[in-house]
Amino acid sequence: MNIGEAASATGVSAKMIRHYEEIGLIRPAGRTGAGYRVYGPKDLSTLSFVRRARDLGFSIAQIRDLLALWQDRDRASADVKRIASAHVEEMKAKMRLLEEMVQTLEHLSAHCHGDDRPDCPILEQLAGGGSECCA
Amino acid sequence: MNIGEAASATGVSAKMIRHYEEIGLIRPAGRTGAGYRVYGPKDLSTLSFVRRARDLGFSIAQIRDLLALWQDRDRASADVKRIASAHVEEMKAKMRLLEEMVQTLEHLSAHCHGDDRPDCPILEQLAGGGSECCA
DNA sequence: GCTTGACCTTGACATGATGGGAAGGTGCAG
DNA sequence: CTGCACCTTCCCATCATGTCAAGGTCAAGC
The missing domain is CATH 1.10.1660.10 (Multidrug-efflux Transporter Regulator; Chain: A; Domain 2)
Structure with missing residues (x-):
């Protein structure tokens, strides 16, 4: 092949x-x-x-380890589970970061008219106009 | 400076x-x-x-646009909001992907003894042992 | 046998955001 | 004047993947 x-x-x-x-x-x-x-x-x-x-x-690094374990008949399933758990934790951490960013942006967007006027809390926030906008 | x-x-x-x-x-x-x-x-x-x-x-591309809008006094807040919304959607899509992967892995992990025995549904799944493990 | 087209080879370069380091110039304080 | 901290540019690395180019190979058709 x-x-x-x-x-x-x-x-x-x-x-x-x-x-x-x-x-x-x-x-x-x-x-x-x-x-x-x-x-x-x-x-x-x-x-x-x-x-x-x-x-x-x-x-790739994790796959390298998984491949080695896969090809090792005497492996302990605990080793595989550890790699998987570590990966799950990494992904959950990424999700938390994304969630935070989404929260912030949705909050700002909710207070942005989204019309022809130039006034925009999103830009104000980015420009450093303070961390709160209304609360 | x-x-x-x-x-x-x-x-x-x-x-x-x-x-x-x-x-x-x-x-x-x-x-x-x-x-x-x-x-x-x-x-x-x-x-x-x-x-x-x-x-x-x-x-960077989005920031380029945001910077241009920030420096444009005649901008429409709708333009900013559109960029922000697009970004939020991208992030949400990433979160969904992560969530799917987490679900799958957690499901597999739940059925992995995690002990000294070599038997491991995680590896079985990766090896192509079918998409279901118990349901 | 020769042509053609699909496939293979290696190698280089790009992405996106960031870090690291080397080699050499600059500025200031002692 | 020396030494150190900082600056400059340039190159390389990450990570996974793609694209492109130049050239070799194979199989089919004539």
Whole structure:
């Protein structure tokens, strides 16, 4: 199987497959005499694993660890769970940050006429016009 | 005022001030005879504006527009509100994505023993063991 | 056998916001 | 005058991904 077929079979772009190989996330693929990369069923499983992990937002570093655990039959599930929990906490932290920003902006927007007049609490806030607008 | 003082006064790093100047987000600062950048009160206001906008998660492109509106006395507040609303929607979309990923992972984690045994639904899911685990 | 088109190779560059560091000039205080 | 803190520019790195270019390869059709 060539890289293009592997790409469409796993949903990982050919570009990213080469990239993952280059950074050592996956083992270098076999090569034909002409230098084409060749992929077997095992490689496809690995690539699919990586794609699913990325879909869940894991970082490359985390995926590296998950792959190692996956390939280790003596792994402890606690190790996997720890990585997943850490990732969940990271995502929740990001959500809290986003939520804060959304809250602030929605509050400011609620007091912005949104018409032709130039008066705008959003800009006032950004300009440093104090942290409160009405309360 | 030198760049270092401007940086600590506004919370924008010297590095970023130079960067913002280079990409044309802010006007090139004045220079001393020796080539040092010089900042006045107006420049500090602009930098603070940029920092507050970044704190609210606006992209450089959005900040560029907000800055233009801020400096335009004839602006319509509707324009500002539109940018803010677009940004809020982007953030909410990101939150939904994160929430989905968190849901999935928490669900899988809940069914992972997290002990010394190798059995782990998280890895099974990543390996392509089907999208459901128990329901 | 030769052409053509689809595919492969490597390599470089871009994003976006930020940090780090090197090499060299400047300014001030002692 | 020396030393240190600060400034300058320039290059490189992150992270995941895309795009583009120049060139090699393969298979099919004639």
